[in-house]
Amino acid sequence: MSPLDRYLWREVGAAVLGGLAVIVLAFIGGYLYEVLAPLLQRGADPWVVAQYLAFRVPDALVRGLPIAMLFALLLVLSRMGEESELKAFLAGGISPLRVLFPLLLLAAVLFISGVLIGESIAPKATQSGQSLLRQAVFQKPRALLAPGSTFTDAYGRILYVGQADEGGIGGVRVITAEEILLSERAHFEGGQLVLEGGSRVTYAGSRPRTVARFERGTVPLVELAQDAPGGLSALTLAELHSRIRQYRQSGLPYHAELTAYYRKWAEPAAAFAFTVFAVGLSFFLLGGSRNLGMVGVVVLTFFYYATWSVGRIMGEAGALPPLLAAWGPGTLYAVAGAVLLGVGRR
Known part of the structure; x- marks a missing residue:
């Protein structure tokens, strides 16, 4: 050189x-x-x-x-x-x-x-x-979840959180093309989001087909993926x-x-x-x-x-x-x- x-x-x-x-x-x-x-x-x-x-x-x-x-x-x-x-x-x-x-x-x-x-x-x-952020969500969800947060659960379903404050987690919607699970109250438990009662609505095209109530439902979060920065x-x-x-x-x-x-x-x-x-x-x-x-x-x-x-x-x-x-x-x-x-x- x-x-x-x-x-x-x-x-x-x-x-x-x-x-x-x-x-x-x-x-x-x-x-x-x-x-x-x-x-x-x-x-x-x-x-x-x-x-x-x-x-x-x-x-x-x-x-x-x-x-x-x-x-x-x-x-x-x-x-x-x-x-x-x-x-x-x-x-x-x-x-x-x-x-x-x-x-x-x-x-x-x-x-x-x-x-x-x-x-x-x-x-x-x-x-x-x-x-690290996902684990933080599990450990302290109310601090890290904002109203309007969207996730994907272990089954590929869209999970929407409408409320996350000192009162807890609420306004949860679990959405697929065929059905929607609605729950006003939820909490994290053992790696899962537990829905404390709500409704299950199935659809035929764009119209509701059945509506059923449930007392308790679980959403597996083992593969939970939050839209953190730097995804791709x-x-x-x-x-x-x-x-x-x-x-x-x-x-x-x-x-x-x-x-x-x-x-x-x-x-x-x-x-x-x-x-x-x-x-x-x-x-x-x-x-x-x-x-x-x-x-x-x-x-x-x-x-x-x-x-x-x-x-x-x-x-x-x-x-x-x-x-x-x-x-x-x-x-x-x-x-x-x-x-x-x-x-x-x-």
Whole structure:
């Protein structure tokens, strides 16, 4: 490795580590604010919440790696442009492509790291965090269940909780296509939700067929799955592929699963697109004696995060083709970077 390569790796690598620490903390803060803060307000155990946040760090690390790469490249190359280092490279016969090559190698390291963590540590940690929340629901349901919570029980039935307060659990609905169980009072007992009397309504098409009363009913919760954050990120590529195949054979929609499958590759691969974009932009601005500045760095980094979030939502909803939703944001930066490199060379 040449002195130039070592210099670029050292400067960009240090900025990647610093940016990654900030971005991971931002993701963890988002999990806390959106999901876990309401649980703390309702009396959840802070130690359980802290453990869950720790389990989400690997997933935040995978998501944060490409964003940290973009931030670091823009920051370092912008500084090098301001301090005339890039001009010195050009004066010494070092082309933009010569600067690009070692940075692409660094992007390859981040890509491989992201894929490996995303396929090994992150899914297991996310699953452990979800399991932790499920156990917390069993142990302290009134604190962790909010009115309107929806679950899936061991039989695949939809379980709706209408009330969860100091008075107990109530307004429970157990729903399938053929019947609904209605109970105004319920409690957790031995891994099961016990319905304290209610009604069973069966349907023929859209019309009620029979109505019967019952004194006691049980809903098995051994496989209870609460919709915790990071649902599909807890699956590996093989698990996502298997689920997509099953849904396709059953005629069920699989937009969310296919989007998540493509994103498993597209998110780490975005590091390559960011490298091309950052190098192209830095040398392009050099021609007009302009510099990006910290505000520009933050804006361009946030723009990727915004398109990344919108693409995910639209892909999961089926509003965008999953392939475009996953690969679109990174491709946009790669194309822009290639154009800037071409203009800069001229």
